[in-house]
Amino acid sequence: MKIRKATIKDLEAIAKLFCEYTRYEHNLDKKVKLEKLANIKKEERKHIKTGTIYFVVEKDKEIIGCLNATIDRRGKSNIGVIHNLVITKKFRGKGYGDALVKYVKNYLKKQGCERARTFVFLNNKKAKKFWTKRGFNLDLGYSGSCKLS
Numbered sequence: 598m599k600i601r602k603a604t605i606k607d608l609e610a611i612a613k614l615f616c617e618y619t620r621y622e623h624n625l626d627k628k629v630k631l632e633k634l635a636n637i638k639k640e641e642r643k644h645i646k647t648g649t650i651y652f653v654v655e656k657d658k659e660i661i662g663c664l665n666a667t668i669d670r671r672g673k674s675n676i677g678v679i680h681n682l683v684i685t686k687k688f689r690g691k692g693y694g695d696a697l698v699k700y701v702k703n704y705l706k707k708q709g710c711e712r713a714r715t716f717v718f719l720n721n722k723k724a725k726k727f728w729t730k731r732g733f734n735l736d737l738g739y740s741g742s743c744k745l746s
Contacts, residue, residue, distance in 0.1 A: 598693065600700045603651035603663065605642075610660040611651060612638035614683040621686075622718055641665075649680070652704070654697045661688045664697050668708055677705030677745070679715040698731055706745040714742040 603611060612634055619632045632640075644665065645651065654662040662684035669676045679701065684694045705713055715733055717724045729735055732743040 598696065599655045600697055601653060601655075603653045605645065607651070607653055607660060607663075608638060608641060608645070611653070611663050612641055614660070614663050614685060615641065615681065617685060618681065618683045622721070650704075652697060652701055654684070654693050656688065656693070661685050662693050662697055664701050666701055666705065668705065668710060669714075674711040675709045676742075677701070677708070677710040677713040679713060682715075694727065695731065702743075702745055710745055712742050712744055 615637045616632065616634050619630070619637070641651075649665050649667050651663055651665045653660045662682070664679060664682045666677055666679045669678050679698075682694055682697065684697075702713055713733075715728055717728055717735060725735055734742060
């Protein structure tokens with residue numbers, strides 16, 4: 598397993614993961630719109646250009662997961678905001694998501710962030726359990742944060 602910051606060359610693999618993610622969310626709630634790969638790729642390219650940081654996890658040189666985050670510098674202290682975590686279905690439950698979150702939390706701490714925040718789709722009970730287990734207090738039911746120590 599290798600975890601690293603993504604490059605623009607990884608955009609196709611990242612877009613495919615997010616396409617899989619929208620199908621997953623659509624299965625949880627039919628109101629979630631299914632997105633086409635080309636649209637996702639275009640949207641993620643915009644996010645990269647505006648400062649969203651992408652991290653990928655590889656197994657045998659294949660990208661099997663990614664996480665994207667930004668740093669909110671508006672308040673008294675910097676807060677890392679984790680937007681999406683996707684591990685391809687075949688590799689879920691094997692520790693790759695946990696390793697990726699640990700890596701990104703460490704990265705955010707090194708960037709001067711005191712806390713990390715994430716948002717969870719309300720119908721995604723597995724995600725709520727995942728983030729709670731990793732120290733995120735989901736006090737509002739959909740938003741959670743943890744101290745980076």
